[in-house]
Amino acid sequence: MPEPILQTEKLSKRFGAVVASDAVTLDLVAGEIHALIGPNGAGKSTVIKQVAGEIRQDSGSIRFAGRDIGRLDMVARARLGLARTFQVSSIAPEFSALQNVMLAVQSVERKTFRFLKPARSDTSLKEQAMSHLVRLLLDDRAEIRAGDLSHGEKRALEIAIALALRPKAFLLDEPMAGMGPENTAKLIEILDGLRTEAPILLVEHDMDAVFALADRISVIVYGRIIASGTPEQIRANEEVRRAYLGDEGHDGAA
Amino acid sequence: MTVSLIVEQLLNGLQFGFMLFLMAAGLTLIFGVMGLINLAHGSFYMIGAFACAAVAAATGSYWVGLAASLAAAAAAGALVEVAVIRRLYRRDHLDQVLATFALILVFSEGTRWVFGSFPLYLTVPDFLSGPVALPGGIDYPLFRFAIILIGLVIAVGLFLLIARTRLGIRIRAGESDREMIAALGVDIRKLYTTVFAIGAALAGLAGALVGTIQSVQVGMGEPVLILAFVVIIIGGLGSIVGALVSAILVGLADTLGRFLLPVAFDTFMDSSTANNVGSALASMLIYILMALVLFLRPTGLFGTRAH
C-alpha cells in the first residue's frame, strides 16, 4: 500500500459525558474513496470536523501530506490542500455561483490582497472558476445568486468550490443529503471521476452511493471504528449487521 | 496613606461594582432571553434618577421617590418594548443598534424638555445620612453602605428569581431555546415585556441610588452603560454570576486605580507628572483589563458560549 496522504491516529473527542470520537485511526491513500458510515450521531461528522480543523481533538494526531496538522487552524489546513464540504451547504448566499468559486481560485493563487483591479475583468480568474462549474454541470447557473440555487445545485456548488482548491484530499460530509435519485446518480458519476484527482474521505448515508463508490469502508458506532475493509468485507461483517440492527429505534444519541 | 482610607476606597469600589451589576444584569438578561443589544438601557438609569428626584421633591419622601424610580423605569421599559423593541428581535444587530441609539436621543432630549438642562439633586434621607462606624474605628457614609447592602439583596433576589420561580424557569428556557418555550404555550410576548421591564427597573433603581450621591442630569446613563458593557465583556455574555463577579472587579479596579495609581507613580517621578500619568492610566485601567481578558479568554471569564 502506498504512503497515506491523510492519517489520523487515535483521534479522541468528548463533549461532556458524550464520547464523540473514540481513538479513531484511519487513513486515506491516493486514488481511493474511503467511506465513513454509521448510524446517526455515531460521530462521523465529528471526525470530518477534526480533520478539517473546525474542532480540536482532545488527543491523538492527524498527519496530512507528510506533516502533523493537528494544531493548525482551518485556514492553514485548507491551504495545505484539504478541501471540505459541509453537511448543510455553506456558501456565500449573496454572491453568484461563479463568485463563490472565484474565491477559491484566488485563494489557491495566493492573490487575495489585491485592492484596485476589478475581479470581474480578470479573465483568467473567471475562466478557471467557470471550468469547475462546468465539471459540476453548473455552467448555465454561473450568474445566479448562490442563495437562490436549488438544494441540489448548492450541494454541487460546494463540490465545485472544493475542486477549485486543487486539493490533495477531499472531505465530503454527506454530499448526497437531500438529493433526488436523478441528481444522486449524476453526483455519483462526478465523484467517481474525482478520486483520480485526489482521494476522498466520504461521509454518506446513502448506502447505494457508498457501495457504488467506495474502495474502502469504515464503520463508526458510538465514536469508535468497529470495522474497516472493502465493501464486500463490510457487507459480510456480522458485527456491522448487529450494530446497525441493534441501534434501530434509538438513533437520537447526539 | 492610612488603612481606613484604603478600606473606604475598597467599600467605594464595592458600591460602584454593585451599581454596575444592576445595569449589567439587566443588559445580559435582555440579551440572553431576547438576543437584543440595547443601547438605550442607560436611559432607564436616567429615568429612574429623574423620577426619584421629582417624586421625592413633590412628596417629601425619599422612599416614595425610590419606589417611583422603579415604577417609572419599568413602565418606560414596558412601553418601549411594546412600541419599538418588540419589532427588533428578528432584526440584525445593526438595526437594533441604530434604533436603540435613536431611542437615547428621544429619551435624553425628552427629559431635557421636561426637566431642563440643569442637574437636580437628591437629599439622602435623614436616617441614612451621616456616617456608620465600622469595626477598626472606620467611619463610612451610611448611605453608601446602604447601597452596598441593597445591591447585595438585589443580587441575591435576582439569583433566587432565576433559580426558583416560575418566571425564572421561563427565562432560562428562553435563553436556551426560543422556539421550545413558545411551543410550551408560554406567552412569549408577555415574557419578553416582563424581562425587559425588570431589566429597566434594575437600571432605574441604580440611577436613583447613584443619583442620590452624585447628581441627576441628562446623559448620566451613558458612561454607566458603556461600563456595563465592559462588565459584560469581562464577565461573559449571558452569565449573571459572571456579571456580578466582573462588576465588582471593575468597580474595585476603577476606584482603587484612580486612588492608588497617582500615589504609586509619585514614588518615582515628580508629583505633577505622577498625577497626570497616574490619573490618565487610571481612566483607562478597566479597558486595559478588558483587553487583557479578551486576549487571554475571548469568551469572557464566565462565558460558556462562543460569541
Next chain:
Amino acid sequence: MNREAAISLLIAAGLLAAPLLGNAFDEPFVITLATKVAILGLAGTGLNIALGYGGMVSLGHAAFFGLGGYVAGILASHALNYEPLFTAPLLVEGTTQMLIIWPVAIVVSGVAALVIGALSLRTTGVFFIMITLAFAQMVYYFAISWPAYGGEDGLSIYIRSEFPGLNTLNPLHFFAICYVLLILAIGFSFLLSQSRFGLALGGARQNAQRLATVGISPFRVKLTAFVISGMMAGLAGALYADLNRFVSPSMLSWHTSGEIMVFVILGGTRRLFGPAAGAALYIVLENTLGDVSEHWLLLLGALLVALVLFARGGVIGILAGQTRHA
C-alpha cells in the same frame, strides 16, 4: 446607467453646486455646511467599508476620527509655539502642512485601528459592537484626563493648515480640498468593492466559515478592511479639526461614533454615495429641525426609529426603488 448611479451622480453634483450657489448668493454658511457634509461623508465612507462591505458593526469609529483630529491639532499647536514634539530619538517638529498632517493622521488612526481591530475581531456580533464602543471610550477618557493637549477643554487651532497652491482660509478652497478627498475615497471604495479583496471581504461578511474553508483567513481580511476604514475616518478627523479650528474630546465621544453610523445607515449601507447622502440629510435635518425646536434631537430620534422600523435600505435604497438590507 442604473438608478443608483444616476442618484449618486446627482448627489455628487448637488454637493458641488451647494457651496458654489452659497458663494454666488453670499451665504458663506452654506459653504461651511457643505464642507461639513463632505468631511462627515468621508468619515462615513470609511465606516461603510467596515460596516457595509465587511459587516463589522463598529461603534468605535469616533476613536479614529478623533485621533485624526488630535493629530492635526497637536501638530499645529507645536508648529505655532515652535516646541518640537520629540527631541529624542529624532527631532520631530510640529507642522501646519496638510500634506504632512494627513499621512500622519492616517498612520496614527490606522495603527489604532490595527490594535483595536485585532482585539475586537477575536469576537463577533454583539460583542464586537460593545468592544469597539468600549475601546473608543478608553481613548475618550484618555484625552480628557491627559492635560498636555487641553484635556477636557480641547485644543484650539489658531491657523488653518496650509495646502500648496491654495488659500485654505478661503472657504471655497477648503471645501474643494474636502470634496476631492471625499470623491477619491468613494472612488477607492468602489475599486475595493470590485476587487479580489472586495470579493473576499464580502465572503467574510456573508459566511466566514466558507471563506476559511477555501483557505482565506476571515480575520486577516476583516482586519485589513477595518484598518483601511479607520484610516479614512482619521483623515476625515484631521479635516474636521481644520474646519472647526478646534479639537476636543467630543470628537472622540461615542455620540460621534453613533452619528457616523447614522450617516451610513441613513444613506444606505454598501451604497457608495450612501454615507455622503446620509451626512447631507443629517446636516439638513439638524439645520431645519433646529429652527423648529431646540429639542430637534427628539424629532431626529423619532425619525430614525421610524426609519429602522419601516424604511429599510436607507435613502438611496428608497430612491433607487430597491430595499437591500442584510
